[in-house]
Amino acid sequence: MSSEFRQPAHLIAPTDDLTAGERRRLIESMRPSDAEGVPELHEVDIPDELREQIEEMMSRYPQLRSASIPALWAVQRHYGWCSPEGIRQAAAVMGVTPAYLQSVASFYDLFATEPVGRHRVLVCTNISCWMRGGDGLLEAFCEASGADAHEASHHGASSPDGEFFVKGFECLGACDLAPMASIDARYYGPLDDDDAAAALDALRSGAEPLPDKALPKRAAAGGPEPTPDPRLEGTDVA
Amino acid sequence: MNERPQVTLVVDGLEVQATEGEMLVDAAKGGDVEIPVFCYEPKLGGPVGACRMCLVEIEGIPKLQTACSTPIRDGMVVYTGTDRVVEAQNAVVEFLLVNHPLDCPVCDKGGECPLQDIALGWGPGRSRVTDPKRHFRKPAPLSPLVRIDRERCILCYRCVRFSQEVAEDEQLQLLERGASSYVGTFDERPYIAPFHGNIIELCPVGALTAEAYRFRARPWDIEDAGSICTLCPSQCNVKFTVRDERVQRVLARDNHEVDNGWLCDKGRFGFQMISSEERITTPRLNGNRADWPTTVATAAQRLGSGERRIAAIVGGQVSNEEAYLVQRIVRGALGSPHVTSADELPAGPVARLSAPELGAAISEIESVESVLLIGADPLNSMPILDLRLRKAVRHSGLRLVVASERPTALDGGAEETARYAPGDSADFLTALAAELGPDPAPESPHAADAERLAGELRPGKTLVIWGERLGRGPRGETALGSLLEIVGALDCSAAGGGVFSVPDGSNARGAREVGCLPGSGPGFASVEDGRNLEAIKQGLTDGELDGVILLHADPVRDLPDGPGWARALNRARTVLSISCFEDASTKAADVVFPAEAYAEKEGTVTHPDGRLQRLRPSVPHPDDVRPIWQALAELAAALGHETEIDSAPEALDAIGAEVPFYAGLTPEEIGGTGVRWQDRPEASAWATPDHGSPEAATAASDPGTEPAEGLRLGTYRDLWAGEVTDRNVALRFLAPEQRVELAPADAERLGLGDGDEVEVRSNGTGVRARVQLRERLRPGAAYLIEGTATDNANVFSRVRSVEIEKR
Amino acid sequence: MPETRVLFRHIDDPQLATIEGYRRHDGYKALERAFRELDPSDLLAAFEDSGLRGRGGAGFSMGKKGSFLPRGEMRKYVCCNADESEPGAFKDRELMMKNPHQLIEGVAIASLAVGASHAFIFIRGEYWEVADILDRAVAEAYEANYLGPNVVNSGAKVELVVHRGAGAYICGEETALLDALEGKRGNPRLKPPFPAIEGLYGGPTLINNVETLSNLPHIVNNGANWFKSFGTEQSPGTKVVSVSGCVERPGNYEVELGIPSRELIFDLAGGPAEDRRVKAWFPGGSSSPVLTEAELDLPYTFEDLAEAGSMLGSGSIIVADDTVSVPELALRTARFYHHESCGKCTPCREGTNWTVKMLERITRGEATPMDLEIIASVQENIIGHCLCVLGDSMAMPVGAMVAKFRDEFEAAIEAARRPGAGDFDLSPIDRPLTTGVSAP
């Protein structure tokens, strides 16, 4: 792994890639109307249920901007990613600029600002999982899905068939399951490399992946049987 | 303004006096101690403490503190040069240079770059970084006017904070996170907003540069010349960057009382026209180049024979001296009473509204409780006022109340807004006056709105900002009558609240105060009544007037009924046009004086709040161009009227002699930042002249013809519709094509959609336009832009309603 | 020494997450008593008196923080910090998933104590399924009138919204959390003003960790003295400790503060695999300076760990055994903070990114011992110079690793530079996966 910066490809193109002519034409192509202020609702045709979801979110908070993360979640659920069109629609409902929402979306790891595979597999490669084989698990998921391993270990990669999005992720807060993965927002672990293929097959067939390795199945670790503690007598509170 | 106590603190062993609550960086300056900063910029609001360049040691606090965000306390003991502090400063500079390219030799900022200076003054002086820096395409156009070099960006957020918190356009944002953050826009759209040029000046490195200035000059081969931008009534204080006798760049010359240190893009990028090839640079007679003496003589001869049949119209670009001399020529030399201004208003009420006890300074917006903004959209006519109001709403809890025909850019920050139909402004004002007045309000369709607004306005705590268009047209007198009642009811006074107006023309106030209104001479002195614009047009058309002097005025483009004006000027026996450029009106002129551009002028202008400001010649006159005050003085002399004015200051003296409340003004007194005449003792010489009281306000509006499915026609001045845009190559892309704004409901009824090509017609005349739907528009009205180069909405005169058809 | 389960009592009762299950164990008794009988200022006094210290990292007295909020009628807020994104921490997840009502009761009580009518639980977006459970529990609580306009008809109002984040560790920093909750990018704010004075939407705001708030019902029920009977004088109470890494039984263990760290790692979590030894361990999550095998007997308290130059932080122990390469451990650690730095302030943004580049050169064999000097001094240049402590959170552990395992770094540099060494292989050797206890 190396830690290249995450940037849209066009921005890291070599510095001399624009000839004077190209630059002039680019400038000449810019119209005041291309600048994106707050879109009016009639300019975007937003699906009713998406609009209602966002409006419901806005009603929950003392200030409507608090709804920006929930609104982006709604957009991502609806389109599979935070597409520019979806962002414009949300912006129109919220009365903010799309730029504002994109700035927020691009700050958070769970919002996809480019199209991604249908099922999302986040493999923890942080300290605890790494020490228990997280890297191998990530590779296994890449092999099983066909996603590019190098890409996956940086900002994530989708499988050629568009079914899966695989990403090496920072600590997911489940080191007790190490090595583990979050599959479509549910936690599974501890996993061995063969689980990867099994999980993806299950997903392909619409079944729940690795049911018996799902987080809810797991009891608190628990040590030796606690000996009765007088201080807990009669304090029978959860 | 509440006075904060002075306190004493010790900076590097030096006792420093400063105002309590002041930030440490600023206080330290008082002791000549400079603390380096990058992200700190008070103009942008509160400190953010992001760059960490300003770390200092404060006795009693274990951690180093950011001086930009530490309010001083009495007895504070501060060290800015201890080993710890120096280590921290070296560290921050080294960190900033981890990714900043060392391409200073080819960087436009070189030589005037805070990063360069700070690296030199507070940096470690060596680099330990051997790892590759991050790469971006450079320099990418951010807009047609601004380039962004993201490799140079040090992520101080000044530019994005400007977009978020000052202009509030929220187009420029930070994208991504951490070390991969970069400044950008939504979906790589260009950042195009009326104030975006300010980010160039804010950027402490060479990341944001002006397309027009790139590689034009180095700091050591330029001169700065301070003057005033007269492209709009904001009259922002500017610094012209001059190289090779040409203006290469315009920078802000921070004057809190006027501009808060900002410029709009018109003022910042509108300087190309000064050195434009299209300039008229020699006198002309019947279209042919001529020399000055012949031209002046001929002008005198042609005007002189006109006797009392000559009129004059001054435009917004005039200086007080020019305007004064013109009215003196017409009234004095030609004995003709017909002098007016393109921003014509009924002298009576406007004089009353100009009284010093009412006059508010624009900076008071930041201390009053509420502002009633009526009949104006500052963004279009006085952009910097828009920023000032936003700032007050954001930072000093101003309650803004907006009443207008069209939605304004400020509605978002307003407590209350009210919309009235085009042509109903007088009625609305009457209703509001009644609502605020003592006795029960008469029936009015506007009663409900008026009541809503009135609820937000506390007498003695409200500043009234009114658009001068309210005073135009047949019912202008009525409207201003009601406005006076409102001002009275809110007991506006300089003490609490006050009044000022938003004109179209930059120096409209100056022009009328030195005597350019019918029946109103210098200082609003009551003089023989003369024709107003409408009557002048008539007079020229039907031959009752012989000729007209146009000083920086282009009625064909800028006044209602352009075609009518074209006809009138063509009929006129003689037209003397004093203009920088060949425009629709100079075409009809037999005598042309080449006018000075604003950067060449010497003289004074008067800000809408009464502040006199000084125009300083910053670049030499091209070719045969001469000071206009001088040409006019010669013209007067040639007409046998010796003014004895041989210099601009003498012209100012002459004004002072006739305008009691300008008495004794000198360029020195006005100085670099100007003086409000209301603040001078001479203001006591003010006596509200009697021009006859306005007709009593009536609720009845003139019916006018209104076809069934017709829409009321409203027209407005778009910021970018006008000569400045057309004459500046860099700004041309902003020139709006005619569009007709409709409420979605109306469009639906007419079967029209966004972007449709339509013809907007009314008895015979029509313009082509593109439909633009606007949700916040009041249904029943259609809006067109005035002053567009083609399909100008001013072809319609006194038209109340229009039909719209698809093309 | 076994666990002492207070927060975890009945944790294995599958019904606990439902309101009935919770009530069966006397749930919401504390809330009813507090709202009906107790005076808010007495509540705060009791919390302060109990010595309950924040479980989210800073370890600041909960009661004291609450008392910083201005009294009187105004819009105040309570924010529960459930962002739990620090590598090694997963206790809040278990507390919320298995016993959501305990937290909700705690949040309501805290709101009453400081006079807040609006409360939020900011939960990291990755915990989607946990948030679903919380949402269900919150709905139940509204249903039962433990939340809402008139809690248990006491006249007091508490509205609670579960706000899901979207993946950014920095949002755990309390002021960044506020910005995120206000719908902005999660950038930390300048302090002062502190949230207690000017927080969410500019109003006074109490921010506490999930575990901190989960303790409140117990203190209300059993009193401050009872609480103080657990733990040490400066670190009273029990603590849910997440133990992970190279141990046989990684998981959450609730213990009395003050037990020897060795017992947590070995007796409870089973210690490293056979014939492996503890090489380095983080006592309080990845941002705590690493300790060595020699320091295993430190009592697990705020004060003792601080004395040893590290910290208890959020109470998450990560164990690295002798198969783990410290340079690679340092790189993993640094990468995390580099990835999570919000980028607002210079030393953190550039310092984390520069450190990663240098550590990567070590693994690529492009580093010299000179680089170790630079890495060390860069860590010093970060510490104490940032806007929030995220920067320090990398600099402290990485600095400690370079200091305590310098020869291993030098060896790594040498090994990687040896001709033909290729890309120095630092991947950990295979080891049997943990045997997590699965419920029937």
Ligand SMILES: Cc1cc2nc3c(=O)[nH]c(=O)nc-3n(C[C@H](O)[C@H](O)[C@H](O)COP(=O)(O)O)c2cc1C
């Ligand atoms: C970078 C950073 C991340 C943090 N993450 C968390 C977190 O995930 N959960 C948490 O409760 N506190 C976290 N904190 C601590 C919080 O800032 C705050 O101190 C804490 O939530 C207060 O609650 P407490 O007093 O109950 O501990 C973090 C602090 C920093 C600087």
Ligand code: SF4
């Ligand atoms: S572009 Fe300039 S102003 Fe904007 S963040 Fe970068 S350095 Fe600061």
Ligand code: FES
């Ligand atoms: S100037 Fe103080 S932190 Fe940037």
